[in-house]
Amino acid sequence: MDAPRWTPTTLSPEEAVEHDRVHGNLTRATRALVEAQLLTEVDHVEVEEVTAEIERLTARLRKATRAGALGVELGPGEREVRAHGNIVAGLRNPVAVLDMERRTVDENRRVTHELHLGPLYEGPPGLVHGGVSALVLDQVLGEAAAVGGSPGMTGRLTIHYRRPTPLGDLTVSARLESSEGRKSIVKGELRDADGRVTVEAEGLFILPSWATDLPEFKARQRAFE
Amino acid sequence: MDAPRWTPTTLSPEEAVEHDRVHGNLTRATRALVEAQLLTEVDHVEVEEVTAEIERLTARLRKATRAGALGVELGPGEREVRAHGNIVAGLRNPVAVLDMERRTVDENRRVTHELHLGPLYEGPPGLVHGGVSALVLDQVLGEAAAVGGSPGMTGRLTIHYRRPTPLGDLTVSARLESSEGRKSIVKGELRDADGRVTVEAEGLFILPSWATDLPEFKARQRAFE
Numbered sequence: 001m002d003a004p005r006w007t008p009t010t011l012s013p014e015e016a017v018e019h020d021r022v023h024g025n026l027t028r029a030t031r032a033l034v035e036a037q038l039l040t041e042v043d044h045v046e047v048e049e050v051t052a053e054i055e056r057l058t059a060r061l062r063k064a065t066r067a068g069a070l071g072v073e074l075g076p077g078e079r080e081v082r083a084h085g086n087i088v089a090g091l092r093n094p095v096a097v098l099d100m101e102r103r104t105v106d107e108n109r110r111v112t113h114e115l116h117l118g119p120l121y122e123g124p125p126g127l128v129h130g131g132v133s134a135l136v137l138d139q140v141l142g143e144a145a146a147v148g149g150s151p152g153m154t155g156r157l158t159i160h161y162r163r164p165t166p167l168g169d170l171t172v173s174a175r176l177e178s179s180e181g182r183k184s185i186v187k188g189e190l191r192d193a194d195g196r197v198t199v200e201a202e203g204l205f206i207l208p209s210w211a212t213d214l215p216e217f218k219a220r221q222r223a224f225e
Numbered sequence: 226m227d228a229p230r231w232t233p234t235t236l237s238p239e240e241a242v243e244h245d246r247v248h249g250n251l252t253r254a255t256r257a258l259v260e261a262q263l264l265t266e267v268d269h270v271e272v273e274e275v276t277a278e279i280e281r282l283t284a285r286l287r288k289a290t291r292a293g294a295l296g297v298e299l300g301p302g303e304r305e306v307r308a309h310g311n312i313v314a315g316l317r318n319p320v321a322v323l324d325m326e327r328r329t330v331d332e333n334r335r336v337t338h339e340l341h342l343g344p345l346y347e348g349p350p351g352l353v354h355g356g357v358s359a360l361v362l363d364q365v366l367g368e369a370a371a372v373g374g375s376p377g378m379t380g381r382l383t384i385h386y387r388r389p390t391p392l393g394d395l396t397v398s399a400r401l402e403s404s405e406g407r408k409s410i411v412k413g414e415l416r417d418a419d420g421r422v423t424v425e426a427e428g429l430f431i432l433p434s435w436a437t438d439l440p441e442f443k444a445r446q447r448a449f450e
Binding site: 005006007018019022023025026027029030032033034036037038039040041042043044046047048050051053054055057058060061062063064065066068069070071072085086087088090092093094095118119120121122123124125126129130131132134135136137138139142153154155156157158159160161164167 | 230231232243244247248250251252254255257258259261262263264265266267268269271272273275276278279280282283285286287288289290291293294295296297310311312313315317318319320343344345346347348349350351354355356357359360361362363364367378379380381382383384385386389392
């Protein structure tokens with residue numbers, strides 16, 4: 001397999017701002033449609049008409065399209081990483097629940113996100129799917145590794161489910177615990193709206209040898225410093 | 226917190242078939258729109274027009290809507306479980322990638338799904354997000370626990386990332402390894418299109434005491450027998 005690539009963006013700073021405004025609005029609209037589609041109880045005739053309308057909009061968006069996944073672009077600023085396709089934090093991914101602009105990093109480099117998991121993220125009735133907790137924690141543990149100065153890809157992830165996580169407002173946070181060479185240990189947790197820990201996670205992150213050699217990766221690392 | 230509930234469906238067998246046909250088509254249309262939205266390169270004027278059209282369709286679907294998440298319905302048949310909101314396997318969830326009708330169970334009760342993870346599921350460039358692998362494995366390990374006769378909720382999940390998982394066609398499978406009382410151990414793995422194991426998982430599943438007492442849960446357990 002080819003090594004994954006981080007490629008420089010071709011957008012100027014002004015173009016990047018405008019692109020993100022226009023596509024951010026489109027993504028929010030799609031996200032709202034997805035939730036409406038999941039929960040709708042309109043009659044079947046209306047459902048079938050809306051289905052046909054959605055298919056027409058899909059055809060319009062496909063008139064010009066990328067061949068593959070969005071990937072990750074660097075720039076236009078020195079420290080900017082445009083991971084817009086990322087399923088947890090991508091500006092153009094309607095499934096993404098983390099807003100990178102609103103995350104906080106404290107003096108101990110603990111990364112914290114507030115998030116809302118609605119009906120789209122259900123597993124057992126009324127509860128967050130256990131795998132969604134793992135998905136969000138994997139992302140935030142990876143961010144904490146990078147913010148702590150030891151970026152890497154997940155080598156091992158252990159999730160402890162302490163109590164059911166209700167759908168709704170939640171907080172996720174993580175912090176680098178230790179690092180040695182290209183390996184680091186990160187711990188984090190998910191909390192419900194009352195501040196109770198529902199899920200705990202520990203991750204081993206490893207910086208692949210191919211990544212350390214890439215100039216793009218060094219730029220990405222700088223972006224988190 | 227109230228114990229989660231599995232509620233009997235109010236649909237007749239004929240109504241359930243028609244509901245699933247109409248809403249299955251709507252869900253597929255939404256899924257296609259989501260991917261088109263993620264990858265589109267049409268000009269900004271067209272993006273803004275489509276955004277407005279999507280908002281109009283959302284308003285139409287919201288004219289009659291459920292207040293909360295879909296939850297899980299039982300019936301109308303003796304062994305039917307309608308977990309239509311489930312983010313990994315729900316018929317009405319456009320993010321769901323597993324088709325319960327196409328899963329296979331072998332003579333050792335090993336559960337296997339073939340699945341396709343497209344650009345929506347990206348983490349590192351061109352690769353499946355590590356948390357998505359965890360999400361899919363959590364679901365399939367849970368299915369294998371139930372199929373093996375020891376249903377439960379995830380207590381602990383350990384994921385070992387053996388190599389990067391490329392976006393595309395994949396296979397996920399899992400099998401109950403052992404069980405004792407209300408606890409069971411399940412192991413599973415994710416394989417790429419060439420059959421190489423990319424991710425391994427081990428899960429501890431626990432049947433909550435409140436669940437063993439619910440008549441709905443017993444019906445749900447029967448559904449997997």
